[in-house]
Amino acid sequence: QQHQHQHQHDSSAEPISGNEITQKKRQKVDEDCMITSRLQRGLLLQIIDYLHTExxxxxxxxxxxxxxxxxxxDVWSPRVNVLFTDKKHVFRKGDTLKEVLMNATVDGKREYITEHELTRGxxxxxxxASMGSEFSSLEPFFHRKPPRRRRFLRSGRIQSLTPSLEPFGVNNWQWILRDGDPEMKNYFQDEFDIAPRRDPKGTLVLYWGQMAFPPLAVKRLSNWGWILExxxxxxxxxxxxxxVKMVVAGEPSAQRIGNIFPAVRSRNTSE
Known part of the structure; x- marks a missing residue:
């Protein structure tokens, strides 16, 4: 009889609603947060450092x-320092370190280069090396010497920073950064001899008067550095x-360029 009474009591109990379950879960989370909040801030920050950014x-x-x-x-400072340690060109924008990190990470995946980035350094x-012995014999980089350095001026001209190493008069050359417009022309050419080119967006084209050199494709590496190839x-x-070190180490983003860059291979296999 007692068992029957207990059974009747259980069957008459009201089921727990979804809101009550949610409330109990929130209460449990709040209790866990209260326990965690009692930890010293320094210790808590060390624990958080083990979490992935996601x-x-x-x-x-x-x-x-x-x-x-x-x-x-305080939470984001260590992550910013670690991420930016080996990065060459960092996009720094944001009111907090969290925003700076997120914006820089997204920007680091950008494959096209801006005119400011092209001309600022x-x-x-x-x-x-595939250009042949005529060029190889003139190339300092092939002889374990510092390579030639050039600048792309905002005026559209090119400046050599190592003129004694230049076999050509590059200061008379010009550059144009293509924006994907198939009708974009070389405005340095003669007015009556302007021919449109069809180059992908972000392609850099160098000119010597009316003669265009092979187009330079813009590529981004994992260290957020730029390659023009x-x-x-x-x-x-x-x-x-x-x-070169990135290529030799097998870094994937460098390998996609290094595999078709015989200068790197010939320079290192001979050492």
Whole structure:
């Protein structure tokens, strides 16, 4: 009889609603957050350092405590320092370190170069070994000497920073950064002899008067450095020696260029 009474009591109990379940879960999360919040801030930051960035970005939805914590620059400062350590060209924009990190990460995947980025510094360059012995004999980089350095001026001209190493009068050359417009012309040519070119967006074309050199494709490496590469030559926005090390180490983003850059292969296999 007692068992029957207990059974009747259980059957008459009201089922737990979905809202109650959600409330209990939130209560449990709040309790966990209260326990975590009692940890020393320095210890908590060390623990958070073990989280992947994707996990860290999901942390604020758990409770207000973590929302405030993850908004702090203290959380993002170590990640910014680690990420930017070996990066060559960093896009720094944002009111917080979190925004700076997110914006820079997205920008680091950009494959096209801006005119400002092209003209703000110098480029180390070398002709490829595949150009033949005539060029190889003139190329300092092939003889373990510092490579030639050039600048792309905002005026559309090219300046040599190592004139004694230049076999050509590059200061008379011009450059145009293509924007994908098939009707874009070489405005340095004679007015009555302007021919349109069809080059992919972001292609850099060098001219000597009316003669166009092989187009330079713009490529981005994992260190966020820039490479300008044609069938004849390669320009590097950071030291060429560092690029060689990336190729030799098998770094994927450098390999896609290094595999068709015989200068790197011939320079290292002979050492």
């Amino acid at each position: 996990e860290l970005l999901r942390l604020p939805i758990t409770c207000r405590f973590f929302h405030r914590l993850v908004s702090s620059d 110098h480029w180390e360059m070398t002709y490829k 044609s069938t004849a030559v390669i320009f590097c926005s950071f030291p060429l020696e560092e690029f």
